Amino acid sequence: MKIKQITIYHLNMPLVHPFETSYGRETQRECLIIAAQTDNLTGWGECVVTDKPDYSSETISTAWHVLKDFLIPAVLNVHLPSIEDLVDTYQWIRGHYMAKASLQAAVWDLLAQVEGKSLASKLAEPYDEEPKDRVKVGVSIGIQPTIADTLTRIEDFLSQGFSRIKLKIKPGWDLELLSAVRDVFPDIPLMVDANSAYTLGDVRIIQQMDDFNLTMIEQPLAHDDIYLHSKLQELINTPICLDESIHTPDQAEWALEINACKIINIKPGRVGGLWESRLIHDLCETRGIPVWCGGMLETGIGRAANLALASLPNFTLPSDNGPTERYWTKDILDELFILNGDDSTITVPTQPGLGISVNLDRVDRFLVRKEKYQ
Numbered sequence: 001m002k003i004k005q006i007t008i009y010h011l012n013m014p015l016v017h018p019f020e021t022s023y024g025r026e027t028q029r030e031c032l033i034i035a036a037q038t039d040n041l042t043g044w045g046e047c048v049v050t051d052k053p054d055y056s057s058e059t060i061s062t063a064w065h066v067l068k069d070f071l072i073p074a075v076l077n078v079h080l081p082s083i084e085d086l087v088d089t090y091q092w093i094r095g096h097y098m099a100k101a102s103l104q105a106a107v108w109d110l111l112a113q114v115e116g117k118s119l120a121s122k123l124a125e126p127y128d129e130e131p132k133d134r135v136k137v138g139v140s141i142g143i144q145p146t147i148a149d150t151l152t153r154i155e156d157f158l159s160q161g162f163s164r165i166k167l168k169i170k171p172g173w174d175l176e177l178l179s180a181v182r183d184v185f186p187d188i189p190l191m192v193d194a195n196s197a198y199t200l201g202d203v204r205i206i207q208q209m210d211d212f213n214l215t216m217i218e219q220p221l222a223h224d225d226i227y228l229h230s231k232l233q234e235l236i237n238t239p240i241c242l243d244e245s246i247h248t249p250d251q252a253e254w255a256l257e258i259n260a261c262k263i264i265n266i267k268p269g270r271v272g273g274l275w276e277s278r279l280i281h282d283l284c285e286t287r288g289i290p291v292w293c294g295g296m297l298e299t300g301i302g303r304a305a306n307l308a309l310a311s312l313p314n315f316t317l318p319s320d321n322g323p324t325e326r327y328w329t330k331d332i333l334d335e336l337f338i339l340n341g342d343d344s345t346i347t348v349p350t351q352p353g354l355g356i357s358v359n360l361d362r363v364d365r366f367l368v369r370k371e372k373y374q
Contacts, residue, residue, distance in 0.1 A: 004038060015027060015328070029297045032102060043354075044106055045104065047098050048267075048297075048302060056097075058097070063099040070093055075089055083275050110353070131312060137164075141167050141168065163188075167191075171198060194218065194219055196223040210238050215317070230258040252264055256283070293321060300332060304356050321346070323339040
């Protein structure tokens with residue numbers, strides 16, 4: 001297979017609801033979409049960067065630069081029979097995981113289409129069991145204006161059929177919030193995400209979170225830390241889940257070796273692609289560590305890829321990849337991802353590749369700029 005043309009689309013799409021974390025508040029979502037074309041097929045990938053280097057050091061500008069000047073020239077008109085061959089072409093480039101992941105996703109889509117397989121089936125080839133046909137999902141609730149607003153949002157999502165709630169927290173928006181939530185919803189599966197907002201100096205506050213029967217506390221300490229998380233895990237009963245700290249399979253192994261976490265959140269964009277995601281999945285499975293697929297407010301392109309990934313066997317915890325209507329009034333796909341309220345799942349696409357139809361008229365509606373490379 002040879003890629004003859006690659007197009008980068010820079011989109012800016014309004015969110016249905018503002019989303020606030022310890023990093024800040026988002027009302028719109030910027031991203032890059034990659035279309036990789038052979039003579040007769042198009043593969044799609046999504047680069048989950050934003051316009052600010054907050055969650056990641058990558059931005060729209062840096063990802064465009066790395067794609068345009070390094071990644072795309074490395075793969076155009078090159079014979080690519082496998083993902084391993086693709087990864088070999090850019091292995092020398094350090095970092096820039098989100099840029100790499102977007103191109104890799106488009107190639108996964110193409111390779112699966114060539115073989116007439118769904119992406120989920122293609123990803124599941126090394127395993128004895130078939131991929132799941134439906135993926136259990138939860139919902140992530142950003143920081144709300146008041147605790148009462150948070151309780152209302154939880155009630156609304158539970159009524160829609162979501163079975164797991166994740167709350168964004170930060171110092172000053174934690175124990176009182178959790179106490180109020182558990183008073184009203186004592187038994188729901190509940191987790192919290194700190195997005196690196198705490199330090200070991202906050203250990204007494206974090207220890208009190210043990211009282212709220214949480215599934216996990218996600219990334220409580222610094223975004224680049226593994227060691228101090230191991231110290232914190234010794235001091236609390238609640239499982240720590242690492243997110244921002246894990247960019248490579250090696251880093252995942254280091255974290256497990258020193259017991260820095262009991263769960264890992266796998267986001268393909270953060271770790272460099274679906275290939276690396278599967279390596280981390282396999283590593284964790286051999287260690288008895290559950291994984292789950294986080295979300296980055298993706299369009300339907302990224303959501304379809306995430307659902308395929310989350311269909312693999314060791315993704316045993318609900319993902320953050322909820323239904324289309326949770327994020328977008330109008331997505332850029334013709335298809336909608338719909339919540340199955342009876343069991344809090346979304347159906348994994350089964351058509352070849354990602355199994356999606358990109359609506360180019362809607363892409364144009366949200367378009368900031370685009371460039372073709374051939």
